[in-house]
Amino acid sequence: QQPVQSPQAVILREGEDAVINCSSSKALYSVHWYRQKHGEAPVFLMILLKGGEQKGHEKISASFNEKKQQSSLYLTASQLSYSGTYFCGTATYGSSNTGKLIFGQGTTLQVKP
């Protein structure tokens, strides 16, 4: 079953923060975050494995709450380059050793000057 992302869309001013959530009804093995700009391929941001770890990449970080089957992506001090659609892709325990990711519907982020 497809994970649910929220919000569906968000508009920010440069320098503002945003949080994108990804929630699944199934037990998750890993959560993968991607950003896709219009007309381009999804770009890998980070992967979180079971264990509730939090990862960071410059001003973008993410957490994974294994008990709640939820992951959140945190964008701090947003830049114009952060604009795009963010997808979470999930792997369940049954598919943890396969290349099958189930993606959320995406969250469109627009950063304005």
Next chain:
Amino acid sequence: KAGVTQTPRYLIKTRGQQVTLSCSPISGHRSVSWYQQTPGQGLQFLFEYFSETQRNKGNFPGRFSGRQFSNSRSEMNVSTLELGDSALYLCASSLNRAELTQYFGPGTRLLVL
């Protein structure tokens, strides 16, 4: 290292025809997954290949098929095209089945008239 490459980038076909899309993974990567992306359904998993064998399949009709060659390059084929097959077809490669991170190619945009 060169990224994932897909050919052709754009394709226009008519209903009933068949099409073959090609994907060359990142050098050294042995796992290739295929996804279909449409505005209505989002990113949907088609199938995964590893060591020339299909390891996993999504919920798509038998008109969708694929294969992988000994050099890890992969092709997917869609027979008897329908209007609803119009989409962006993305392939993603990963090092192996234990390395979970998938890197996407630029995609092939297929338009069925």
